[in-house]
Amino acid sequence: MIRRLYQSLLVLSATLFAATTAMSGYTLLPNGSLLNQAGTSVKTWSNVNSYSAYLTDSGTILYGSSSGGGGGGGAPGGTTASGPGSPYSTINEASWSGTALRSWTWAPSTAVSTTTSKSTSTIGTFHHAFNTMTNGHWLAVGYEYLTSAQLSSGYGVTYSGTVWNEHIIEYDPTTAAVVWEWNAANHMTTTNNARLINVGKFSANDGDVMHFNSVSYDPIHNLIMVSSHKMNEVLVIEHTTTTAIAATHAGGTYGKGGDILFRYGKAANYGGTSAAVFNVVHGGKFVPANYTGAGNLLCFSNNDVKNTYSTAYEIAPSAITDSGFTIGSNGEFVSSVIFSWDTSAYNSHDNFGSVQRLPNGNTFIDFTKSNRLIELNDKDSIVLNYSVSSQPNTAMRYAIDFAGLANLTGISSSTTKSSSSSSTITNSSSSGTSAIKTTSGAVAMGLQTTFRNSQLNIEGMSGSTNIRVADLHGRVILEQFTNLQSISIPTANWKTGTYMLQISQNGKVWTRGLGITR
Secondary structure (H helix, E strand, O other): OHHHHHHHHHHHHOOOOOOOOOOOEEEEOOOOEEEOOOOOEEEEOOOOOOOOEEEOOOOOEEEEEEOOEOOOOOOOOOOOOOOOOOEEOEEEEEOOOOOEEEEEOOOHHHOOOOOOOOOOOOOEEEEEEEEEOOOOOEEEEEEEEEOHHHHHHHHOOOOOOOEEEEEEEEEEOOOOEEEEEEEHHHHEEOOOOOOOEEHHHOOOOOOOOOOEEEEEEEOOOOEEEEEEOOOOEEEEEEOOOOHHHHOOOOOOOOOOOOOEEEEEOOHHHHOOOOOOOOOOEEEEEEOOOOOOOOOOEEEEEOOOOOOOOOEEEEEEEOOOEOOEOOEOOOOOEOEEEEEEEEOOOOOOOOOOOEEEEOOOOOEEEEEHHHOEEEEEOOOOOEEEEEEOOOOOOOOEEEEOOOHHHHHHHOOOOOOOOEEOOOOEEEEEOOOOEEEEEOOHHHHHOOOEEEEEOOEEEEEOOOOOEEEEEEEOOOOEEEEEEEOOOEEEEEOOOOOOEEEEEEEEEOOEEEEEEEEEOO
C-alpha cells in the first residue's frame, strides 16, 4: 500500500498544479468496469450490469438487477402496458471482491404509510435511478401502474388514461426498512399549477407521463432532485421529515409539504410562456457542498431545443428562503444558466447521458450513445476524452483519494505516510508534525525542507521562488512568491491528509508529497 501511494503521488506531481489537467482518478461504468485515467479497465465486478452503479465510501458497490440479471427494459408486474423501462427487481450491495452483502426489493404494496399510497395497485418496481445518502441510506425511484379509476378514487384526479406513477423511496439498509416515501400521485392535477404535475398535458394513451431517470440528494438544504424524461424538466422537492408531510401541500421546512419547490426545462407544463429548453433530459444531479457551484443543478439535455445537440447544463435557482425558491411575476421559477456545453462531435439523442461536477471543479459528461466520456476544466476545455466499448448509461468519476478506492490506490483518509528509496515522510499523531528527508532532486537545487511545530520550513532558496501546495483534488491551498533564502509556512490550519508541495526557482521545478496527521 505504501508503494502504491508513493507511485500515485509521483504521477500526480506532473499534473496537479496545472489548471488545464483532468482530475486524477477513476471512472466507474454501470457494467461494473472501473477505468483508470487512460480509460483502461483495472477492475471488473462480473455480476454488475446495471443502468446505474455507485461506489460507497466503504469500498462497496451498489447496482440494480432484475431476476438475477441486469437492469434491462420492459414492463414489470405481468402487465402488457409499456412502462418507463429499465426496471430493477432489486438494488444490491456487493463488496470490493464481489461478495453479495445486502439487497432491497420494493413494490407499491410495501409503501411506508397508507397516507402516501391510496391505490390498490400491486404492479410496479424500481426503475432507472437510485443513489446513496449522507446518512448511509439508499434513495431510489420506483413506479406503479395506476388505472384511471384508481387515480380518481384514490387521489381525486380525473384522467381518462392509465399512469405509471412515480415514487421516491428512502431505505435504511442497516434495519432493512423503508423509512420515507414520496408519491407523485399526491401532487397531480389536470390544471396549470407551478407546484403540481399536470397530467392533463399528456395524452391519455401515453401512460408514462413522468419517467424519472435520476435521483439526487442535497443534505445541506434537505432537497431531492429528479430529472423527468417525459416532462422535459428537472424537479426539486423537499425531503420532508415524515412520509405523511410528503403527501400534503403544506408543512415541512419550506411550508410546501411534498409539492414541487423548483422546476426547470419546460415552463409550458404549468402554464408558463417561456420557450422550452429540454427535449428529453437525463442525469440530474446536485452539485455537492464545497464544490464549485455547490447547490446548483446539473443535467443532460438530450435533444436540446436551441441547437438539437446534446447539451450539459448547470442551472442556478434563486436563493432558497424559508418558503423555498422564488416564483417570478410571470408565474415561472426564477433561475439562471451558469454553464452549458455541447459539441457536434458527440451526442446522446433521445435517452441516457449524465453530468457530474468533480471535486477539483471540472465537469464530467457522459455522451452515452456516442460511447464517449468527456471531462472539461473550468475554461470549458476538454482535458479528458476517451471512448468506451459499451454505452455507459451513467458513468461516475471518483478522485484518486476517494475512500472507496482505498483497496485499489492504497490512499484513504487515514493514509498519512509513505516511503521509498528516495523519499520518506514520517508522522507523529500526538504532535501533528512531520519530518521530511530531503530528496536528491531537492539537494540538486540546494533546498532543505523540514516540519517543526506545525511549520513547514524551506531553506536554501535562491532568487525568485514560487511555492505552491495543493491537495489531491488539485485545489491550491497556498501559493507564495519570495526572494528570501528561507521561509516558514504555518500548517496548523491544514486538514489531515496528503498534499503536494511544488517549488519553482531558476527554471527548475521540484515536487514532492507531504503527509499531515494530527
